[in-house]
Amino acid sequence: GYFARFAYIGSYKINPDTEKDVADYMKRSHAPVNYNTLENDLWFIPLEKIKHILVINKAMVNVAQETYYYAPNLPVNASELMQIADLINNALLQKRFVSGPELYELIQNHCPSVAINTADFTSWGLRNALGYLLRDKFNFNGNIICAVGETMTTAQVFNEFCRCRET
Secondary structure, three states: OEEEEOOEEEEOOOOOOHHHHHHHHHHHOOOOEEHHHHHHHOOOOOHHHHHHHHHHOOOEEEEEOOEEEEHHHOOOOHHHHHHHHHHHHHHHHHOOOEEHHHHHHHHHHHOHHHHHHOOOOOHHHHHHHHHHHOOOOEEEEOOEEEEOOOOOOHHHHHHHHHHOOOO
């Protein structure tokens, strides 16, 4: 009644669904999870397979080195998310892009409850989680945030940056 395939033993009655297993685990976790914890808790799935699943599932965002988080679990309610979207929109009225550090500063200054609830996140981890949650409103391309449908090259960002400063 059992078979051996790749790195696991399975039953003919049940199809293994490692993607679902990893996704369910991440959905239940309300804190960032590193590779060591994933490897220990999901001992029945090879670590390389877990890493692959984390990379292909867009809802699971990288928030620190070798650490991932299920973005919909971010402790931000709908009104706070709308407030963050408004902050980004207002900043985009001033210039064509918002950088990750600028976004983090906007949140620190105007959304204290979000700043407190996400204090354990790196600035880029918070940006990545917000990038998933606000993907329909903005284009999060690494450290550069633009209006949806717009893209900016690094050269354009440097050009814009230099245009706003004397030195």
